[in-house]
Amino acid sequence: MSGSVAAGAVPAVRVSGVRKAFPVKGGGETVALEEIDLTIERGEFISLIGPSGCGKSTLLRVVGDLVAPSAGSVEVNGKPAARARLDRDYGMVFQAPVLFDWRSVEANVRLPLEIQGVGGSERDARVREMLELVELGGFAKHYPHQLSGGMQQRVAIARALAFQPALLLMDEPFGALDEMTRERLNAEVLRVWARTGTTVIFVTHSIPEAVFLSTRVVVMSARPGRISDVIPIDLPQPRDEETRETDRYYELVTEVREALRAHHGPAAGSVASLERARAEGGIG
Numbered sequence: 001m002s003g004s005v006a007a008g009a010v011p012a013v014r015v016s017g018v019r020k021a022f023p024v025k026g027g028g029e030t031v032a033l034e035e036i037d038l039t040i041e042r043g044e045f046i047s048l049i050g051p052s053g054c055g056k057s058t059l060l061r062v063v064g065d066l067v068a069p070s071a072g073s074v075e076v077n078g079k080p081a082a083r084a085r086l087d088r089d090y091g092m093v094f095q096a097p098v099l100f101d102w103r104s105v106e107a108n109v110r111l112p113l114e115i116q117g118v119g120g121s122e123r124d125a126r127v128r129e130m131l132e133l134v135e136l137g138g139f140a141k142h143y144p145h146q147l148s149g150g151m152q153q154r155v156a157i158a159r160a161l162a163f164q165p166a167l168l169l170m171d172e173p174f175g176a177l178d179e180m181t182r183e184r185l186n187a188e189v190l191r192v193w194a195r196t197g198t199t200v201i202f203v204t205h206s207i208p209e210a211v212f213l214s215t216r217v218v219v220m221s222a223r224p225g226r227i228s229d230v231i232p233i234d235l236p237q238p239r240d241e242e243t244r245e246t247d248r249y250y251e252l253v254t255e256v257r258e259a260l261r262a263h264h265g266p267a268a269g270s271v272a273s274l275e276r277a278r279a280e281g282g283i284g
Contacts, residue, residue, distance in 0.1 A: 001013045007182035009041070009042055010042075010077060010078040010166055011040060011041055011042070011075075011078075011143070012037050012040050012041060012042045012043075012044065012076065012077060012166065012199040013038070013039070013040040013074070013075070013076055013167065013199070013201070014038075014039050014040075014074070014075040014261055015036050015037060015038040015039075015059075015062075015063065015072070015073075015074050016037055016072055016073050016074075016075075016199065017035065017036070017037060017071060017072035017073070018033055018035075018036040018037075018059075018062060018063060018069045018071065018072035018073070018074065019031070019033055019034050019035065019036070019069060019070045019071040020033040020055070020058055020059075020067065020069050020070050021030045021070045023160050030223075031224040032055040032058045032223065032224060033055045033058055033059055033062070033069075033224060033225045033226075033250075034224040034225065034227060035143065036059060036072065036225070036227060037052075037227070038218065038228065038230075039226060040197075040199060040201065042197075042199055043197050043199055044199055044200070044215045044216065045190075045193055045200045045202065045213055045214050045215045045219055046199075046200065046201050046202065046214060046215065046216055046217075047201075047202045047203070047204055047213055047214040047216075047217045047218065048060065048202070048203045048204075048210075048218050048220060048254065049203075049204055049205065049206075049207065049210045049217060049218070049219055049260065050101065050219060050220030050221065050222070050225065050228075051222050051260070052205070052222060052255055053223050053248050054220045054222055054223055054225040055223060055224070055225030056203045056220055056225070057171050057172075057203055058225070059220075059225065060169050060171050060201060060203050062074060062081075063076070063081065063167075063169065063201060064081070064085065064090050064092060064169050065081040065082050065084070065085040065090075067124055069215075076089050076090070076166075076167060077089055077166055077167075084167075087161055088116065088165065089165055089166045089167055090165050090166075090167050090168075090169060090187050091136055091160030091161055091163070091165035091167070091168045091169070091198075092160055092168075092169045092170075092171075093153070093156050093157055093160050093168070093169070093170045093171070093172075093173045094156075094171045094172075094173065095171060095172045095173060095175050095176060096176075096223070097144070097149075097152040097153050097155060097156040098156065099144040099152055099155055099156065099159075100144075101144050101145060102143075103143075103145065104137065104140065104141055104142065104143055105131070105140050105141070105142050105143070105144070105147070105155050106131065106140040106141065108144070108159055109127045109130055109131060109155065109158045109159045109162050110123060110124075110127050110162070111159065111261065112159060112162050112163050113126060113127070113162055113163060114188075115173065116163055126162055127140075127162065128140075130158040130159075130162050131158055132193055132235065133195065133196075134154040134155070134157055134158045134188065134192065135188070136151065136153070136154055136158065136161075136216075139151065148181075149176065149177055149181070150174075150177055150181040150184065150185055153173055153174065153177070153185060154185070154188065156173070156263070157173075157192065161192070161196060161198065164196075165200070166198065166199060167198065167199065167200075168198045168199070168200045168201075169201050170189075170200060170202045170203065171203045172204055172205065173178070173185075173202075174204075174209070175204075175205065176185070178250070180205075182229065184240075186209060186212055186213055187239075187240065187241075189213065190212075190213060190237075194237065194238060200213075202214070203214055205251050207256050207257050208253055208262070210256060211233055211235070211249060211252045211253050211256060212235075212239060212243065212244065212249070214233045215232070216230055216231065216232050216233060217230070217231045217233060217256050218230050218280055219231065219256065219259045219260055228259065228262070229259040229262075231252070231255055231256055231259060233252055234248070234250050234252075235248060235249060235252070239266070240260055263268070263282075
């Protein structure tokens with residue numbers, strides 16, 4: 001089962017004293033993150049949840065070395081985040097699949113392997129394996145416009161996993177999908193996670209989604225984003241539709257909701273300042 005940790009193992013992620021502020025035109029700054037400390041063990045599935053604008057996506061991007069922290073440090077697999085990015089320790093999936101329309105499904109999944117210079121036979125085998133993993137083996141020759149939104153996201157997940165990253169960062173990947181498709185993809189992501197053992201950090205606004213997927217849910221406060229609570233999710237694995245009907249599932253959904261309410265205070269600074277910072281720096 002995924003989520004187990006070897007004694008003495010180096011954590012997958014260690015965030016220490018991270019602060020992130022975005023400059024505002026005309027002077028001053030908007031603080032997105034403040035005093036973030038978080039350790040994620042290998043094989044965990046961590047969801048970040050909090051009110052809009054609390055810095056969930058910013059924290060994900062700091063971990064992924066897409067945004068530099070203003071203070072503090074991030075280590076991935078015992079290395080600075082920048083080194084981990086160069087070593088391709090990350091796979092990333094965002095809300096939009098960001099597929100290349102002129103490339104077939106298999107060609108989209110093959111792209112990161114081509115960039116890495118993986119040889120032809122190994123590359124083709126890896127592409128087939130990843131498409132089978134997300135149950136799209138029969139769609140290798142299709143093009144993105146021929147697929148549903150949910151299928152496109154599965155292609156994006158296959159592409160992110162193609163080079164076997166140690167850490168998968170997912171920024172609201174199912175936010176634009178209908179509820180039934182979203183629930184099906186939740187189950188598929190858990191199946192893929194169980195098979196690969198990849199550590200996952202998942203940003204979501206959905207409390208039920210966070211509870212269903214996670215080993216722990218990290219609750220963030222209103223801006224400036226701080227970690228206000230970390231809730232272990234003790235639902236047994238594997239999880240399925242019956243999991244959503246259990247008393248313990250409902251209890252945990254309620255616990256996360258109450259933690260959000262307890263720390264959803266008024267954000268510091270003006271709304272206009274927040275909107276400017278979002279436009280200029282991408283607070284999420």
